Amino acid sequence: MRAQCCAALILAAGASSIACQREAPSERQLAAAKEYTAVGRKIRWNAPSAERFGISSSDFAGASKGGAMGGAMGGDDVGENALHWELPSGWVERPSAQFREANFFVAGDERAECYLTTLAGEAGGLAANVNRWRTQVSLPPLGEAEVAALPKLPWLGGQAAYVDFEGHWTGMSGDQSEQGWRLVGLLLVQPTGSRFLKMVGPSEVIGREVAAFRALAASFHDGAGHAHGDGAPAQTAPPLSPDQATQGLPAGHPPMGSTAKGGAGQMKSETIADAPAVDTMRNASLEWRAPQGWKRGPEKTMREVTYLADAAGQVECYVTLLGGSGGGTLANINRWCTQMGAAQLTDADMAKLEQVPMAGAAGVIVKLERGADATAAAGQDLLLGAVSMLSERALFVKMTGPRDAVEAQHAAFVEFCKSLKAAR
Amino acid sequence: MKLLKWCYDALSSLWLSCILLFDLGILTWLGTLEQVNTGLFEVQKKYFESWFFIHHAGPIAIPMPGATLVLAVLAVNIVLGGLVRMRKSKATLGVLITHIGIIFLIFAGYVKMNHSADGHVTLFEGQASNTFESYHHWEIAILEQLDDGRLRETIAPQGDFELSLGATPVKLKSNDLPFELEIAHFSPNARVLPKGPMITPKLPVVDGYFLDAIELEKQNEQNIAGAYATVVERSGGARQEAILWGASRQPWTVTVAGKQYGIELRREQFLMPFTVALDDFKKEDHPRMNMPKSFSSDVTVVEGPTKRPVKISMNEPLRQDGLVLYQASWGPSNARPGDPLFSTLAVVDNPADQYPLYACIVIAVGLVMHFTRKLAKHIKSQQSNAS
Amino acid sequence: MNTIIKLFASILATLSLVAGARAQHSHTQLPSRSAPYSAHTLELAESLPVQDGGRVKPLSTYASFTLLRFNGKSSCKTVDGTKLDATSWLLDVLFYPEQAAEYPVFKVDDIQAIEAIGLKLEGKKKRDRYTFNEIRPAISTLFERAREYGQKEERDRSTVEQQVFTLATSIDDYIRLRTHFDFAREPQSIADVPALVTVFGKDSVSFSELMTKLPELVELQGAWRNDPARGEDSKRLVQLVQTASEYTSGTETLALIPPITSVKEEEAWHSPADLFMAAFEKQSTPTPYIDMLAAFEKLALSSGDPLQFEMALATVHNQSVAKTMARGEYEKIPLEISYYKAQFITNSLVLFLIGFLFAAGMWLLPRVKALYWGATLSVVGATALVVGAIVVRCMIRERPPVSTLYETLLFVAGVGAVTLLVIEWINKQRMALSVAAVLGMVLLLLANGYETLDKRDTMPQLIAVLDTNFWLATHVTAITAGYAAGLVAAAIANVYLVTRLFGIKKNDPTFAKLLSRMTYGSLAFALIFSVVGTILGGIWANESWGRFWGWDPKENGALMICLAQLVIMHARMGGYLREFGLAAATAFQGTVIAFSWFGVNLLGVGLHSYGFTSGIHTALWSYYGVQWGLVAVCVVHYLVQRTREDAVKQALATRGGGPAIPTTQGRAE
Structure with missing residues (x-):
């Protein structure tokens, strides 16, 4: 009897394993189409890849707040004043975070970040913010006059200060230690609200991406007056073209602050490293x-x-x-x-x-x-x-x-x- | 004939029942312990929905029959041994009834496995939908916008394309479409990345993006499938290529012979015969505690011209047109007071929904009959012993 | 107006006067208690309603579970070694904080935890109790360490780290209790601010008086703050409110103030802190709350005088109970007090123990009838108490008998004992009676152990999905009854194994046969409940989540019990298992039940991992070890014996001798 059972099991096993053989078919005929009204669904035909994958347009970055359900929560609830921009090629968009309205990995390199911050009012003023950034790259603070002398670029309807520092990156809270980093940024400080676009990372990465950074900055524009649904948000004329953006600094201009290399920046970095x-x-x-x-x-x-x-x-x-x-x-x-x-x-x-x-x-x-x-x-x-x-x-x-x-x-x-x- | 008899004897034997039940117990035990390390979905697939699998006990690999095989043989064993071959008398009546109940329960499982659909509909307050989507399965849909505002969808279920893992494509054909759809490089979990100067993708770059296959998540619901699709026009053979990705927010639009088609890879969708709109989601905590007391969704069910408000709460699902809608979860979990909330309603279409209840009643009756009879007999013998 | 409120709130937050010192606050000038509380005082305190853990319960329940959490038992000793019940202890902490600070109530299992926070105390054992005053110098280190360890998952903490963490939680809660009535104890002097004296009509102001005028004060501050002439007054005003705010902070842990509205309108009770914060927003505090606060003040200030104290407590009690009754939340409170007073479980445990002693005597001296009757009476009494406890608990919570892991223990003890008594009644062989005594005793000891480990109210609120009486009554009850019957079967099977192993009653085959039948019978009983309970569980899951079966660990555990019992039943039917085999397999089946009951919760996955279980690990593995060991030894013993008998049989057969000797193993029916 026991032998019988074992045999029965083996038989059943054999039969089932034959039934289970699967291989990739080369062709499949699809069943007939169904027609129905999809309630709550709005299709945007001809959406470009960037919009489909949600990796480049702020329109849909907000939708990721919907959480785990991902695609289930198609978001049409985009504020009229949301920012739009064009992602430089090779950059990776990250979900927006607190204090980071737009958030990227520069050239797909996870060490190099770029993000846009919007704060109410003057956010402490231009000098404080410039010097905060200088502290982060271990540079001594600039005086009022030096801050005032920073190159200015038209950006988002105002005059933004353009900075380019190189030094020892200590992180935003001084907890990092990276030699040879570069910080490029735009600071638009206005009583009605301030915006900061900052790119920071290893010098060799940032050096290659400065043009991309300026192009990105130039592509930023408010959604106001811009019709949703035409599928090409970036085609609206931006207030600042990439050409204009480079006017502030002549091509090949060395990044400001790099002269401090080996000077005060270096010294400070040592004390921090020792801490x-x-x-x-x-x-x-x-x-x-x-x-x-x-x-x-x-x-x-x-x-x-x-x-x-x-x-x-x-x-x-x-x-x-x-x-x-x-x-x-x-x-x-x-x-x-x-x-x-x-x-x-x-x-x-x-x-x-x-x-x-x-x-x-x-x-x-x-x-x-x-x-x-x-x-x-x-x-x-x-x-x-x-x-x-x-x-x-x-x-x-x-x-x-x-x-x-x-x-x-x-x-x-x-x-x-x-x-x-x-x-x- | 002899062989047939031999098979019959083996399949209906009590010895086989014991082996199968024991084996099922071992499977259950292994599948439980495995859940400490592996996600439920994977465990379920490996141990319980398989015919065979290999169990790794440390360095030793043991081939074992899966629960599907064991249950299938067990069903045969109960029918042959527990009904057909069994002596029919007053004494065995209870056991027979119990066996019928068990067979019915296994049958319910079979129906559920092969003829049911389950998924969820997730709505923010104010949103409505008449479809629900699967948690686990994918499909490729080819969409056409009809003039009356409706959609026309041609569907390729996951089974049609999930084996197109390499560059050799699977061709999806339909007589109603002026093109064939070729699917290649299917990946059960992938992300889409823009091609940057420092990246050398393993898979082709289309329109500046490429698909990056990544490791499977423990929670299967978190996996997002991706694939490469090529539309080949039937007349002329012109080709258009794109990446399909499970988390895409919009379908890929192709124009063939002057007509627009949307193509998307999405979680399998099921049409409901009614529309459900979320009016309000309520979550209550026990007083002065962080412990949920109740969740409920106030929804409006719209079916044709009729509208009716329904409250769906924990342990109180909505049953309508063969579908059952349950309060499953809610979010966002980090929402502050006043933030809009979404409610996730699990939707199940299972013809065998109530079978377990019937089976339970039958089994209970059978067991009680059998053992009461035995007990009575025992007491009687006890008394006759005493006297 | 709104901005003024905001401003005030910010001032309160930024100007911290009393600062962190309050946690360390010494109530030096407070009177101390010289005589025990009068019976009436205690009665009033015990039945004072409090909202805790999401439900309204008597203060005595709150006190005893709080003390249990700190002290590992729900009583403690004073400085001079007198035993103190939980309610008296809580009253001391609340009203005689300096005196209570000398009671050793913080149980620490390993002195290393004390050393880890930098304390060096002489004459302490490895496991010992500490007073608040002993811990006090190290509080900041304690909190710092606890914060550090708190960042780790509980399972990653070492034992000492876990103990430091637990101690910090206890101390934190304790501080909140001892400072709870600070607001009531210290009226503030405003004699130096004539403008405020005018407002209040007196030169010192209590918290309740301040609360009546709080809206006015907020307005006044708005007017004064830009008035240079009022600089000093404004400062004093802010200070006044600030101090009151400081006093109430931390009082949230004890919600003694029932809302004046109905349960439907307002479910959550209030603490002084809630009222204080609400006063900022709503601007005026309803008089009943003010009265209640005033009553608390009177109570706190009369703590030196037992008679005054009792009268003040009676006032508080009356106000609170009246409101609680009006809300319909008082009904069950007297019942709950009586439940704990009656000590059902402890008494039942004692009776089971007596029953066990009688039973032991009964087996040694089988002729003495009195021992049999003694055992019967004790076990019946014990069982009645367990059943009574279960019934009263059902009445208090208006729930079916089982809704928590603790209650499964009581229920299994009750059902197990009843089952065994029924078996005893049927066959009157004394065996079932003895097993009932042992099983009841073990399960109630486990229940007590679990309560001590868990340290939480054993009648808690349930999470949303569990809060359904229908399924608790059907599925949970059935599955737990299945556990009970299965364990009864396992217990009898063990008796069989042990008697056989040691050759007891060797010459009485009917005894073995009887045990075997009892095993089989209980197993059959267990099978019905396990199978029905398991399927009902699936049906519940189908009703709640839309799936009948999800291979969740707890579901799998239940299925494993069913399968184990089915295998045994069928193997017995097919004759593959006989007397011995049945006993060995059924004993093993007991560990399958233990795995499903407690084991899967330790895996830490799935939907059912409710309940605090980390301390159960040891008990569970001891049971597995002992049971598997016993079964293994018995199997080896059995095989050796059988080989020997076979050899003898063979020898006899070859000699062509007389009839074959029957083996010890009786043939199946």
């Missing part, structure tokens, strides 16, 4: 790096994170993130003034304050001594505060403690503020 690596911390809304020796303090509501900055635990530093503008930078700084019993600041005073890049916007730093009228708790002799207005949110960092102890943490405080960024 011990600190892990990036993050929570739901922010990422940051804690300076050496800072200890995590207890969690409190309305605070993103609290640190005790000195060994004795007397210097407290914490971060708050609020929706809205929280009354604006000046109002908030003046609250601190009240608390420390210091004189209220005016707009003029504000302008003199130290600026730092914080979470993609310009932040200001104040240092307030305790006055006679202070309401702050005892032991809070010195206050270091930083305020940064992000889009729709306000970011505050505050450090208090005994005078000398806080003073000793000044540099660390600034580093900490710089390391803050919006969590991805």
Whole structure:
């Protein structure tokens, strides 16, 4: 009986394996067509490849927000003012991210990035942004006059500053270390809103792609007045042609700032390279790096994170993130003034304050001594505060403690503020 | 004749039943453990929807029968051994009934495997659709716009082109079309990349783009197929080429003999006899907790001139025209309050939908009959022993 | 108006006065408790409703599961070693925080976790309990480490890292509890601001008074903030509100304030923090909430005086219960209190143990009838208690008997014991009774162990898909009954194996035969429930997700049970398994049930991996090991024995001697 069963199994196996043989057929006859009304479907005939694959037009970049369902969520819900552009050949478009309205890998090289950021208002001003970028490539900041002397290009209806720096890339939060990188960018700073187009990567890659970068910049234009559905968004005359774009700099002009090679940039890079690596911390809304020796303090509501900055635990530093503008930078700084019993600041005073890049916007730093009228708790002799207005949110960092102890943490405080960024 | 008898004896034997049930148990066990490392879809294909497979236990490769084979033989075994050959008496009535139930259950499985369709329709609030799409299977559709606004679609199911893995194309033909469609380089998971100066693609570049085959994802739903398509005009033999990609937002448009055709590679689509529009999606949490209490979609079902509002929620699907629509998931998962939400409704067209319930009742009746009888007998013997 | 509110909110956030110090806050001037709480005080506290884990429950339940989480048991010891129940402990933490800080309530399994946060404490054992004051100096290190380890997946953390993480969670929750009533304890002085004195009509202001005027204060601040003459007043005003905000922050963990509206309108209860934040947006706080806050203040301030305290607690209790009743959320609270008071499970466990002792005596002294009756009474009593517990739980939650992993343990114990008692009643061979005592005891011990491991309310809310009484009542109940009967069969089979291995009752073939029949009977019972339960599970899945079967690990586990039982049944029918084979296979089948019941949850995949199970690993593998070992030994023993008998038989046959000696193995019917 057992032998019978085994034989039966083998038989069945043989039969089934014969039935399972498959090979590629060379021809297939298709079944008859069906006709129906496809509800909710809008076909765009003659869509170019770029639009079909969604790799080059911002029209459809937004649709990727639909998530896992991909093609299922065809997006027609594109804002009228969305930007359009033409992807340079060989570049790869990446999904747009926070602070990155358009986002690319330059020449398909994953080290080299290019992206467009739009911020409300002047975003801290031109100089702050130029110098933020210079810091990222380990170059010393430029003075007001030098910033003013940067070449200007017409871009998106305004005059944009054009920069081309080369140096030691430390990353946006100083956590990277790459020798011989180049940063090319356009900064359009206007009270009505600012736009930044930045390309950064290894010099040899960027060098080849500068023309492509200018062409990309030239191809940017608002969707306003542009009819959707004609299938050729790039054919509308852009406000800036590639030819115009190169006017700013003569062909073969060496990138600005490259003269600093081996100078200050180099020195700074060494100190950063020597600095011990600190892990990036993050929570739901922010990422940051804690300076050496800072200890995590207890969690409190309305605070993103609290640190005790000195060994004795007397210097407290914490971060708050609020929706809205929280009354604006000046109002908030003046609250601190009240608390420390210091004189209220005016707009003029504000302008003199130290600026730092914080979470993609310009932040200001104040240092307030305790006055006679202070309401702050005892032991809070010195206050270091930083305020940064992000889009729709306000970011505050505050450090208090005994005078000398806080003073000793000044540099660390600034580093900490710089390391803050919006969590991805 | 002797051989036939021999086969009959073997296939109807109780010994075979034990072997098959045991083997099914082992398969289930292996298929469960394998899920720790491999995605469910792959496991299911390998262990449960196969006739044969090779199980790798460390360095040893063991060829094993797949669950489809085991279940098929088991069905034969139950019919022959558990019904035909079995002694029919009062004593075996319960067992016979149970066996009928089991056969019916296996039959339900067979129907489900071969004659059902399942997929989903995913809608943002305010959107509507009268098709649902498969989670797993692909198809190539050739579209024509008709003057009355309707679409005319000629479909090639995945089986027609999925073996065209290399450069040798499969030709898809239809008498109604003025061209043949050649499909080559099919890839079950691929991305489309623009050809840059630093890239040397393995596959041809068409219109500045090429298809880049990538490794399969653990979750099969995340794979996006791609292929190269060539339209060859029947008269004249002119050729037009393009890349078809599962995540394309628009079909590839070709003009043949002055007429426009759209060609797309997409997840298999099924037409529903009605339109479903998502009016509102609601998600409720338990108070002061992050734990979902209920999800529901308020939809309007439009069938011809009739409209009716329906609420689809967890454990309360909508049954209409042989289709069942379930609240399956929602998103985007990172949505903030006030953001538009989408709701994913799973759609199943399964003629055997209710069979398991009937089978369950039959089996329960059979088992209870059989074992009650045995118990009664036992108690009786116990009592006669005692007295 | 809106901008003013925003401004105020931002001020609150930016001007942190009390700062992080509050977590470390010492309530130095607080009175301490010298006498135990009166019975009435405790009664009031126990039945105070609180919303936690998505449902309204008595404070006693909240207290005991919170203490269980910290302390590994739901009672603790005070400084002088007196035992304290969970509710008294919670009252101490809330109202005598400095005193409670000296109670050792944080159980740490490995002292390395304490050393890892930089604490060096003398005279502590490897596994020991710590007071809040002992941990206090290392809190910031603790949180820092925990944050670090929290970035890892739980399965990637080492044991010490996991313990640090758990301790940090406990300490964090504990701090929130001990500072919960800070808002009620400390009225603020406004004597130095005449304008504010005018507003309030007094020179110190409590939180509840502040809440009544909060809208006015917001407006006032708007007016004062640009008025140079009001600089100082404005500052003090901001400080006043800021301090109140600081006091309420962290109070979200304990929602003691029932909404004044109906459940339909507002399901979530309130904490002082919620009310405070709402006051900014809605601008005015309904009087009942103010009254409730005032009652809490009275309670907090009277903590030194037992009589005053009891009266204040009664006020709080009355207000809260009245609102809870009006919302229809109070009905089950007295029942839940009685359920925990009655200690069904512990008592049942004790009775099972007594039953087991009687049963052991009964086998040693078979003539003493009293032992049999003792065993019967204890086991019946124990079973009644388990069944009672299940029934009461069903009544409290208005759910079918099984909805969580913990409840499967109770249900399997109950159904298993009842099944065995029925078998006992049928054959009166004392065997089933003894097995019932052992099985009940083991399962209830597991249930207690699970509760301690899980550390969460065993009557929780369910996620959306599980929240259906129909399927819980049919599928879950059937499949769990299948587990119970299958384990009963396995237990009896083990008795068979052991008696055979040790040659007990060697000369009584009817005994072996009886065990075999009992095994078979329970297995048949199990098969019905397993098969029906499994198919019902598929039908449920079909109703919920549109697929009958998805090869999900839990589904596969259920199928494996069915298949194991079917193989045994058919093999027995075909005569491939006889008495011994049946017993060995059925004992093995027990591990298949364990795999499906708990094992698949440890795989960490699929739709059914609910429940906290990482501590179950050891128990599960011990069971597998012991069971497989026993079966293996018995099989070897059996084969050796049979070879020997065959040899004897052969010898006799060749001698052409008398009739063949029957083997020990009785032929199948």
